[in-house]
Amino acid sequence: MRKARYLALLLCMxxxxxxxxxxxxxxxxxxxxxxxxxxxxxxxxxxxxxxxxDGSWTLKARSVLPSSSAxxxxxxxxxxxxxxxxxxxxxxxxxxxxxxxxxxxxxxxxLFTLLREQKPNAETGVIYSWEASVTCSRKSGE
Numbered sequence: 001m002r003k004a005r006y007l008a009l010l011l012c013m014x015x016x017x018x019x020x021x022x023x024x025x026x027x028x029x030x031x032x033x034x035x036x037x038x039x040x041x042x043x044x045x046x047x048x049x050x051x052x053x054d055g056s057w058t059l060k061a062r063s064v065l066p067s068s069s070a071x072x073x074x075x076x077x078x079x080x081x082x083x084x085x086x087x088x089x090x091x092x093x094x095x096x097x098x099x100x101x102x103x104x105x106x107x108x109x110x111l112f113t114l115l116r117e118q119k120p121n122a123e124t125g126v127i128y129s130w131e132a133s134v135t136c137s138r139k140s141g142e
Contacts, residue, residue, distance in 0.1 A: 031076065033069050033130065037061075069130070078110045 030051075037059035040048070051057075064075045064082060070092035071082050078085045085108035086095025099108040107113075115122055 031073070033073070074108075077112070078108050080108060084108060 040052075040059055063072050066082075066088065068090040070090055071087050074085045074087035074092070074095075075081055082088050082097070084100045086097040086099040088096045095108070101108060103109040103113045105113070112124060115124065
């Protein structure tokens, strides 16, 4: 497991080195559950399209299997598949399988865990309409 974490850390560092833009003080991550990428090109959504034009985005992301909401939100926020983070069912609020590793908040480490470790004074927030979608960021993002 340590090798996997070190590999993930190295990948994050490499990505971070390439992704950093001078002067950027805020990051906003927008996720829409159930929105198929095919819909964006056909949609009449000028605000979202302008945000895409001004930011960084992808319409090529793929879901993990099983392709269900809680499993995929956990995978995106934690940067690992269900075999590592333990979320395996649609409405999961806690992992069904034992996570390979736990952070100080009792969950598999997430981007909020890493942010809190690297920038303890950073302000984070989550806006959601489905309780299970925020499970992965609670505690570590508070």
